Amino acid sequence: MEKTALNRLKPGMRGQIDALTAQGLLRRRLMDLGLMPGATVEMLQAAPFGDPTAYRVRGAVIALRAADAARITVILPA
Amino acid sequence: MRPHEDAPRRIALAGNPNVGKSTVFNALTGLHQHTGNWPGKTVATAQGRVHFRGQSYTLVDLPGTYSLLASSPEEEVARDSLCFDRPDAAIVVTDATALERNLNLVLQVLEILPNTVVCVNLLDEARKKRVQIDLAALSRALGVPVVGCAARSGKGLPELMEAVEGICAQECTPASVPYPPRLEEALAALAPRVSGCGLPGRWTALRLLEGEGALYEQLLHRVGAGEEAALVAQIAALRQGLGGEALRDTVVRAVNERAAALVGLCVRWEESAAERRERRLDKLLASKSVGIPLMLLGLGVVLWITLQGANVPSQWLSAALGRLETWLSAGAARVGMAPWLQGLLIQGMYRTLAWVVSVMLPPMAIFFPLFTLLEDAGLLPRVAFNMDYLFRRCGAHGKQALTCCMGLGCNACGVMGCRIIDSPRERLIAIVTNNFIPCNGRFPTLIALILVFFAAGSSPLAALLLLGVLGLGLGAALLSAKLLSVTVLKGQPSSFALELPPYRRPQVGRVIVRSVLDRTLFVLGRAAAVAAPAGLVIWLLANVSVGGMTLLARCTGALEGLGQLMGLDGTILTAFILGFPANEIVLPIALMAYAVQGSMSSYASLAELGQILTQNGWTWLTALCAMIFSVMHFPCGTTCWTIWKETKSVGWTALAVALPTAAGMACCMAVAALARLLGAG
Known part of the structure; x- marks a missing residue:
């Protein structure tokens, strides 16, 4: 079971969220958007300058900055 | 009934x-x-x-x-x-x-x-x-x-x-979200005690256990009814082992798991052609190679439609309002109104108002519906997505890209639009720097100067130069944002979690009604409220003489030195100051002052405009500095008012005035000094 930070996913890669290390408002905001342990995330694409990145989560597309995505750990499928 | x-x-x-x-x-x-x-x-x-x-x-x-x-x-x-x-x-x-x-x-x-x-x-x-x-x-x-x-x-x-x-007509008893056993036990103990205040006991108990700020106090007060101390003790006891932040997570997670379970039960989904199309469109619009050029092209098209489309109705409105002025003058003469009062009300107030309406209304009535269409189609979040990097590097928020786009239509709207930015620090940055983005009202001046002095009537070159001017404005806005974020508005960039909603076919009819009512008329109303009294002042300045010289001439004389230093002259600087009610009237005021006329005038053709300006000592350097100052100077009256309304602070409003003005003065002086040093201009 390999774990990595969400911002390290390459386009098309999927993972299951393991934990959020973000705290406070950001943590809540992420959870509101469906980014919480157990959810499956797919990396879609990065913006033209490489940051932020668009992810598919629970049927919606959410853009996150790398610094924020780094605070989400995902489990990669075996 | x-x-x-x-x-x-x-x-x-x-x-x-x-x-x-x-x-x-x-x-x-x-x-x-x-x-x-x-x-x-x-x-x-x-x-x-x-x-x-x-x-x-x-x-x-x-x-x-x-x-x-x-x-x-x-x-x-x-x-x-x-x-x-x-x-x-x-x-x-x-x-x-x-x-x-x-x-x-x-x-x-x-x-x-x-x-x-x-x-x-x-x-x-x-x-x-x-x-x-x-x-x-x-x-x-x-x-x-x-x-x-x-x-x-x-x-x-x-x-x-x-x-x-x-x-x-009925009472519903929806299935509750199941929480982990420990929390359920605590809820079972607390809920009966706190129900009976008109709020569901389970919900109230949950919020009390979470112990969240203002809501907690309110609920405590409401259900405590004199026994608050006992209730607080009970809550504290129950909270043992549930944890603070951890409890909140538990709640959010339980709600989400329930949602996921419901979806598993009721929703069937397969990747469809529509969705693949959407991803392909996203890939294109946010791709490294063509994403940014496509955005610029889109912006160019919107501006082109706005400016081209606004020409005809602008002339039509101007002619109609001009005819109305003739009737008004005739009417005033018939009732025996004193000439000075006629001048004050009709040539001063009415004419300024008519000018602002005829120059501002058509482009706004075109730009804002277009903007709302893009918004409806789901394209604007993609702009924020593409531009976020630049804004993040300057300590600002990605959504500021959108408020900048709105600023192209009208800075007052751009400032109001800053409400979409949650973080107060980044919102202030966006508000204070919005005015660096030249609005529709400044385009006529910029375009006229580009055509007369730089592009010699070639419109592709003019369009390119105009895009360059916009680039200058955006650069200044970003630099100022950076400056603010390392000084008075110090702080880390906040998180940026933005939903990119599905593309949708915009609802054209509703969009037009909505944007005309919500934005165009609203801003126009504010602009008119500022323009009418300003028209009075301008007319007085141009017509009241002290010691054989009009006040206007005295102003231009007093500002001559500073104007020269900035590569301009006293008249242009005065025109910018008197153009405070609306940027549209800067050039007309300058022409009025050059011609020593008592009221604002339009110009018949670009050639004539060029002639008047050159006769009054304009060179390419004057035009360049005038364009720089047009991009970087104090916000117009309407925008200042809006900034004050949005920030409720004289201090931030003053900064929003001082920052672009100082930047513009410094740039103009630097450019003028450099040009003179090199012997040009």
């Missing part, structure tokens, strides 16, 4: 942003309330009346929120409205294409208000995306009515009202 008609029932309308909640609200109430989560969004609640089968309902449109748990202003408004105003029932509008996340809010609303109807909107789009939802199963699992809708085509709305009618 019919005998059985009771007092209107209050129905709260909740929903995530971007789910068509406004569409449902407008369709049901017949109003045109715009409450998108993009520019113009309101944190206040809008209300409208619905009549259905002899009963009237007051529909309360809550702000769009993802949740009722976190603490953004919108979420607080929505939550407080549901819990303290106690509406008779609620409708939660959800997006059929992203039901799982939407169900989070549904489950949270159900905890506060059991009498809730779930409206699954955008069923038409879900069908296109091959999402199948078993509404009956969802209704059974939730324990409340679920109605499918395609609100844009009006489908399902009668059924929705029918469900609302039904739910007002």
